[in-house]
Amino acid sequence: MLISRETIAFGFVLTAFGGGALFMFLAFSGPRDLPEHATLLPQSVPLPPFALLDHHGAPFDQSSFAGHWSLVFFGFTHCPDICPATLQQLAIARDRIAAEVDAEIPHIVLVSVDPERDTPATLADYVAHFGPDITGVTGDPGELRKLTSALGIYFEKSAAENDSYSIDHAMVVIVVNPAAEFRAVFRAPHKIENFVADVPRIVNIS
Amino acid sequence: VTPQVSLLLAVCALVVACSQPPGPPLTISNIVVLEPLPGSGVAAAYLEIENHSDQALTISHVSSPQFGRIEIHESVVENDVARMRSLPSLLIGKQTKVVFERGGKHLMLFTAGANVAVGAPVTIEFHDDANGLVSVTTNVRARQEFSE
DSSP: OOOOHHHHHHHHHHHHHHHHHHHHHHHHHSOOOOOSSEEEEEEEEEOOOOEEEETTSOEEEGGGGTTSOEEEEEEOTTOOSHHHHHHHHHHHHHHHHHHHOOSOOOEEEEEESOTTTOOHHHHHHHHHTTOSSEEEEEOOHHHHHHHHHHHTOOEEEOOOSSSOOOEEEEOOEEEEOTTSEEEEEEOSSOOHHHHHHHHHHHHHHO | OOHHHHHHHHHHHHHHHHTSOOOOSEEEEEEEEEOOOTTTOOEEEEEEEEEOSSSOEEEEEEEOTTEEEEEEEEEEEETTEEEEEEESOEEEOTTEEEEEOTTSEEEEEEEEOTTOOTTOEEEEEEEETTTEEEEEEEEEEOGGGGOO
């Protein structure tokens, strides 16, 4: 039996179309990119009620996280080394996400684990140094514990030999979603590239 | 050139080499003093300090005319918890270099003078118990220049 040229050509077209359709199906219906550096919680955890102050002295509570993504870091302004370096990394990462990636730009929140020294005014000067739209949070130690306990954030004042005491503290970065829920966590050591790569993935997958 | 002249030249070279003054036992390099943080006013410095001598040296303390106090600190991160501790002194083994870097050893500088700002010169003095003072002067750097 002879096969006509038209039949062969139709076969090629059908094969090409089918292959293309299969490629498109695999490309767009498969699992979305998972974060490679952050740990995504199996289920988001709502933040507990708490009542702190932002660096303007205005109330800051769990509802302050609603409506936008946030990267939350716990530190203190008398830390000369790790805390400013991490805050700087977050600020640079956020700028790069804004410039390079088509994703929602997260807010940056620094929660002070040294409310004794970090007043709203101190935090206002401090966070402004690292760029715009960074919120400093401080307040009553008991209220602070409500938030840190729920997130598993350890902090403890270290033995003080003079007035330059330090604070031992968890240096994870918590990702909070627009529903004010704990969604993911970045563990140390932190790298700008890790935030730039994974924050959009966390946002997209949620 | 006769063998006698060659020998004479070699002896001269040896004498010249041996007569070179020895280098300083302690050198400071790659020092970076970052601007004081607004709010708290504390600053950090990173550097490399090398003991070229054949005996261990101890830095008993560090000072600066531009800062009220300087402490030697070490940050350690274990199990996602950052801890910063003040070191009373720094022992540097013979022929050893100690690197002060982010997330590790660093200088914490308190109470900056009014003129301490980005670009301003500051002098850091390292007090070596055996050899006296080693000082180094550098300009204050912006944190934005020192990101990673």
